[in-house]
Amino acid sequence: EARPLVLSVESSCDETAMALIDGHGRICANVVATSIDFHARFGGVVPEIASRKHVEAIVGVFEETMAQAGRHFGCDTLTADDLDAVGVTAGPGLVGALVVGVAFAKGLSAAADLPLVPVNHLEGHMLANLFAAPDLRPPFVASLVSGGNTMLVHVRAWGDYQILGATIDDAVGEAFDKVAKALGLGYPGGPVISRLAARGNRKAIHFPRAMMHSGDYRFSLSGLKTAVITYIEGEMRAGRPIDLPDLAASFEAAVIDVQVAKALAAVEETGVGDFCVGGGVAANPQLREAYVRKFSRRGVRVSVPPMAVCGDNGAMIAVCALRSLRADADFVERPETGLPLDA
Ligand code: KG4
Numbered sequence: 001e002a003r004p005l006v007l008s009v010e011s012s013c014d015e016t017a018m019a020l021i022d023g024h025g026r027i028c029a030n031v032v033a034t035s036i037d038f039h040a041r042f043g044g045v046v047p048e049i050a051s052r053k054h055v056e057a058i059v060g061v062f063e064e065t066m067a068q069a070g071r072h073f074g075c076d077t078l079t080a081d082d083l084d085a086v087g088v089t090a091g092p093g094l095v096g097a098l099v100v101g102v103a104f105a106k107g108l109s110a111a112a113d114l115p116l117v118p119v120n121h122l123e124g125h126m127l128a129n130l131f132a133a134p135d136l137r138p139p140f141v142a143s144l145v146s147g148g149n150t151m152l153v154h155v156r157a158w159g160d161y162q163i164l165g166a167t168i169d170d171a172v173g174e175a176f177d178k179v180a181k182a183l184g185l186g187y188p189g190g191p192v193i194s195r196l197a198a199r200g201n202r203k204a205i206h207f208p209r210a211m212m213h214s215g216d217y218r219f220s221l222s223g224l225k226t227a228v229i230t231y232i233e234g235e236m237r238a239g240r241p242i243d244l245p246d247l248a249a250s251f252e253a254a255v256i257d258v259q260v261a262k263a264l265a266a267v268e269e270t271g272v273g274d275f276c277v278g279g280g281v282a283a284n285p286q287l288r289e290a291y292v293r294k295f296s297r298r299g300v301r302v303s304v305p306p307m308a309v310c311g312d313n314g315a316m317i318a319v320c321a322l323r324s325l326r327a328d329a330d331f332v333e334r335p336e337t338g339l340p341l342d343a
Contacts, residue, residue, distance in 0.1 A: 002024045009105045154270050165262070210224055
């Protein structure tokens with residue numbers, strides 16, 4: 001195997017996740033336990049529940065990760081002595097949730113005398129792209145879209161990240177979740193809205209493209225959410241049935257048009273030839289397709305993470321830890337034998 005063997009711990013929101021990767025960036029184990037079912041009836045993640053579920057899950061997730069890695073290497077299980085480093089999500093995220101993963105990682109690193117590498121969760125979402133595009137190298141522009149964040153980042157070099165702009169209110173994933181909640185479609189809203197949108201008419205209802213022409217890289221999603229809710233209320237008052245696919249497609253189109261236009265402007269202004277998307281919303285097929293269609297025409301290469309690592313996971317955190325341990329530009333030793341995820 002290729003050293004170092006890096007174990008990672010992720011607990012920033014409602015997933016307790018760990019992974020083990022080798023020096024090629026190859027995934028030897030990847031385990032995700034989610035507490036999403038316990039939050040669903042509240043229409044969003046409840047921080048206190050998330051924290052408690054991490055406490056309950058974390059030892060089991062560790063044991064499963066070490067057992068999976070053991071199978072990968074042809075033995076029963078790995079032990080802490082087999083590891084070379086521990087990476088852990090240090091933020092951003094829910095403080096009470098983060099603290100569970102950080103406490104576990106610190107304990108492991110102290111007990112087994114391993115270096116502890118703090119990782120930024122958003123860098124994780126960005127580097128998840130390496131599992132699909134192992135040759136992705138800075139400079140590039142990244143769009144990070146999740147339940148808690150919406151931003152455009154100019155990656156000038158690994159570790160040198162310039163935030164070009166971010167949302168001034170709701171995140172994109174949050175807008176999907178709130179619209180789904182208003183329609184009684186449950187939580188999380190992204191997957192169900194995008195499935196409906198796929199068979200709807202994106203031009204059926206006109207919703208505002210907020211800050212489309214603001215001349216900067218800031219976003220605003222809360223007005224769009226209000227416009228959709230106002231539309232739903234109006235139709236219900238008038239006794240008209242709501243066409244869910246058309247509504248979903250029209251809402252999604254308003255989001256996508258702004259995301260694509262601003263990302264294009266960022267790519268043009270920075271002059272980079274590569275663009276990538278990260279975060280839970282990167283799993284949206286219409287968004288992925290819109291980027292590929294609009295950017296390829298301009299000769300810009302678009303990367304999207306494999307579906308399996310769009311949501312929160314340990315593998316993306318482990319890759320960031322590996323990058324921190326190796327300060328050089330090509331921190332993955334042999335991308336051709338590592339990284340790509342069989343998903
Ligand atoms: O990255 P993630 O798992 O957690 C955060 O760090 O926030 O992202 C979760 C978010 C949720 O808001 C969820 O509704 C959204 O990603 N999401 C989607 C889709 N799948 C998940 N949004 C739009 N379309 C999707 N297909």
